[in-house]
Amino acid sequence: MISGLQVALKNAIDVIAPPATPLEDFTYHWKQLMNFYVNHLSDRKASIESSGIPRHLDRLLEILLTEEKGEDSPGPCLEYLLQHRLLDLLATLAGAETPPGMRLVCLSFLRKLLGRSKHPLLHHVSVYAPVHRLIALCNGHLASPIEAEEIQFLLTLCFLVCKYPPLTRIVNDASSVHRENSVPKEDTEKIDAQRITYVPARKRNNSNPLFEPLNTQAVMLINPNLFATDSEGKLSHRPERYATDKNTSTQDILDKIPKTTRNTSTRSSGSISLKDVESISESSSPVSQKLPQDPLPVTNQVVSNTNDYGSSSQVPVSMASASYKVENKFQDPTNLRIDSDFASDNNMEYMKEHSKNHTFLEVPPVTENSKCFLVDALISYLNTADNTVRVRACEGIMVLASLDDSAFAHAVSRSDLPTVLSKRLEALYNSIPAHVDPNDVDEVDVTWGLDSPMWTNDNKFPGCRQVAAFFMWLDYCDQLIREAHLEVGEAIAKTITVSFFDKVITPALVDHHVVLITALLTKCLKEISSPLLSTEISHWLVGQHRDPELPNVWTTPILHRLIDNCCTESNDLTLETLKLFEEMIEKRNEHILHCLVLTYLITRGYYDNSAADSAIASWSDEEDEREREKKGTVDLSREQNHSRTLAPTNIHRIINCFLSLVPRQLQTDSDVNNYERYMADWEKQYSTVLTDCALLAWPLEAVTIDDSASSDSRPEADHCSARFYMGPFLTMILDKVSNIPNQRYEINLQLTVVISRLALLPHPYLHEFLLNPLLPLAPGTKSLFACLQRVVKQLVSDVPKTQDYKHILRSTRQRLLENCSQEPVKENILYDSVIITEEFCKELAAIAYVKYHRSM
Template structure:
């Protein structure tokens, strides 16, 4: 009974005893002293840190700091003051560098990461914070590092903090000591030698720093480390490193853009990395595999299903890594301040385009030309940032805007060589190079159209002096192609139908009645244009009407879609709505330019070229014809313009092809039946067979389809106005 009473009294006393309040600072100090005492009392240097209480002590210290900040509000609490005054972060950084106990560096980086991410008040501007952060950055990215995961997490926390407080970027980037001496003041040095946790004076502004030094300064800080970690095999480390760089680059202030562009190796290192990845692509790739490679976004390489979705072929992993990084550079340039984006694009131009790709394109090896042209074509498809696109266009085409001269082939060697490659002895190189130009024509750059075509059509010197569109059309009977002045004057069409048994007549296209009711004159003009192309190929050489789903109307929908695309591209290019008045200058000699000359030469050989090459030539010309520029429309789609002596248009070139066609198919027995058989083979309706005249017959089919495609383009575009 006495024992029971004693227990009851003890419990009653315990309930009545008031628990003393916990002092946060005392607890914080106790945890830190426990960590330091470990190094005093322990002699076992091989014991891993995870087998000690150090990780738990650090977590308790962090929790106290976070809790204290919530309680203190705007003021700095005593625990944070203690951490700063006693240089705890500096000491931890030293312990992490020593790796004592083993694994200590991981714990230090985790502690730094959580302090930077969980403490909401700005702290990176404090000297006793950014100094140890700088030292810890030096411990990242070392050879054979076992802490890449923690390093990337720590650096991401630093960059996230910089993104939140952009002014602290100056405290994180490390410039050379010589640059620091030039830009520092006596007051700076006085504060740096002290131990006060007060705010350090602001470094000189980036604009002042850039003015004091015209040459880029080498950095040894966070940017080279992030580039290094981006090369590791661990995908989560690479992702964090790339996201960290994106955070730094996307700081919107122009001063930070100048700082990153002029005082750090960011642009050079990124361009160097892109070049390295490109050089890892094997030169034995099949160009067909390259062309089949679809556009990617850089984050897709870190998704679980990325390997399933990406095409697989020998070397595909290298190709995938390169194009993912190219997409990443696109995003960096688009997100960066203008000055930084332009500088990065220039660095890529210098190191990758000019340093690596240009020598490959100018080499003599056909295999090398083929592979690198295909890679460049795919790269054009991936480039989205305006600054990088501008550098690409300047690299490929130059910036000349004056009319070309036929003998001028040295103003921009690469441009002329690429156009030459469109007419190469190797059909594969010709096809691949024309695909490159077709990709260029789909980019939102006015300079591309101006450089390749429009500068040569600016003065409309292809027209016969004094000619007028209204007079030309009035003199032409539009219902029969043979009666057009173009065909009558062409020597290939002189007596072409005598004793041949062929008839070139084709009924007029019936246009929608709504358009006719709205504008009868427009109906007549469009009908003239459409039927001029539809009636070019003689009836005996036509087979599309004999196969279901191969009529002219199938091209109208595609032409509408392509017109909308090209109109959207050129909406802000300030193109004129109508053609300029022609100047009466008889001394002006017209030259269509190297690009159109090559395309016209190729289309003139449509009856003797491989089927795939013909498809590519006609595809490029069709895209050119659909652009809504009045001179381009007139030169490529108006059959009735009176050409000056020596000039040729697309229609006049096709007329000559028809003349050659009429002469050659007279010697082919049952030509319509054979054409129909070849068409069905190309459509996959019959098995392919080997026979005579196969190249010619396929060329005839491509020619018929091309004329229908041009007719559809003429139909969907606005009528040509009389000048």
């Protein structure tokens, strides 16, 4: 019974006062929003929460999004929003920041509208013009309490551009924001605030109809012809429900507005070149635009608006009429179109009459070298104190840099982005304290996102926060180069290498903090994974030239500086530099490996072809001849199981050479064949090495190249083998192997690690030079096995001089290998060297057998 009465009462009310249409509801809330600026003439600092503006904007957004449900074409509310330039006015109010907090709600409204709307709106001049102005307001160089909302707004634009790549130039073109540098920034801001909002000390300018009260009919000021009859081609409307002054009718309001003012067409100051927009739309954009051929001048007052970059632009305050009329009503969302009518004759006459008293807007031409407006805005937040905001800015930059647009990528590569990234990397590097322990650097494991652990706990090492910040930024730069467009990635990688590694790290390698710097460099090389940056770093480390160097001639200063650091009296520096060389080998970078060792070995100048037992130690003459015809360029990835160099028939003799090198009187392990315990680990590592090196196209076999035909033109070729030069790196390595009895255990251990990493590489020349003790060597050529023989000879001479040396050797072995809990024992370099040499020979034997087994 009660429900029936309620239904009947509702039906009766609907007959007497029909419910408002969405458009009526939309215009009502917009009018109520504008009423704040009419009714608060003396209260400029009123709270935005008390104004009701956020509530009305939320309702406007709700109406727009509800209107899209179930419809493929936009409804009248969206048409009204676009046709009457409401977003332009919101952008102006956001720039004036009146009431306080208006910028925040405007950014939120536009972000939600663009992000949630199913129609691509960014191509409309009534949308991208205010978007440009809001982008200019988002400046991370200045502290702002609304940084989070600003960066969310910019991120929304980034993802929209990613969704519609043809619109990239529209959103990122800074030349579309007209600037006028003749007006000082302070004066411009003052004029802007006066004209946008009411100032009690200033009389209202009644010539500006935007702020004419007109009995709260603020929505009428946007387009007085909105409520014209249907016969005039306008939308019908019922204003009675929304009129707050019952004594004033809509017709009275319309009569107060000059007819010429109602029909005047306006243009936004944020529009870009019409030719560019049309060409973009017709060529590749999912949206289609039809714009007027000639720009229409604006007859209303113009506000000088200053953006955050210190330049000014002219922004029309009066929105007295619409600049474009939506005719097709977006029947196809993928083929959006906006048509514009030219000004009528009356309007043109009105413009001519007032041209002397009014400023006209002109669309600046789009230049080829226009700045990336959106990218520049995101760059300004890279140094913010808010980590979340900074990460969001990094995400936006990565999205834009990865766009598959050659023109835009070219613009980004020439922007400030590469320099800013490098400068921040340098600043974070300079903030690392000098007292950081180099041994703690490798423990830092971070990524650039928000998923990295906090390195500010008390149990972390001193300076860990600065070290973590540096490597987080390096990780971001590395990932950005990996994901970015090729041209952008190359520009960033080149800039970081030149501006940071070359200009900052290079001179620091001779600094008194060189140990820490070397540890940081090792960690950098370990963390870098992008091919472009790895290539640039490899060229910085070993130079770009691939030809072998001459003895005592420096052509790669970084490499020679590192080699010199290995030969200093500082054990810590030697140890850290050897770790850096280990990481260089572990990168499996073909250029680094070639310039470091391979370029000196590929001539096989170390091999003595005149030796009588060459057929026994290496191959038979028939095999050499057969492989010489193949030119020794067999792909390892296809036929690696048939390499006779890696799997010689005399493998047992080779293994016995390594295992019997240390005499029994110095051996501390009773089981001579105990090398097998290393094989499982080396087998696993060798599988990884084969995978990494499969595409390097290394030769399959070590073959001596017959260059006798060229000996006439090069007389020195006859004596090439006698002057074999293994390069500065191998020379340093073998010199340090010979000095094992005089070096600390940590250095000897790291030295064996570096050699083991080299020996694992499946390169035939490197393999036989390091792992074939039976190889006939050219006169005067040093080898790894010969250096180990010299070490053992010295140990045999010095160790037995001590009484009870066997007991000391067993104790040393337990201390170094078995980690037995006992009282601290004074380090003895001589006895440590015995253990190191013994175990190193077992490792070499295990590596030789693993490579033999995998190459059969």
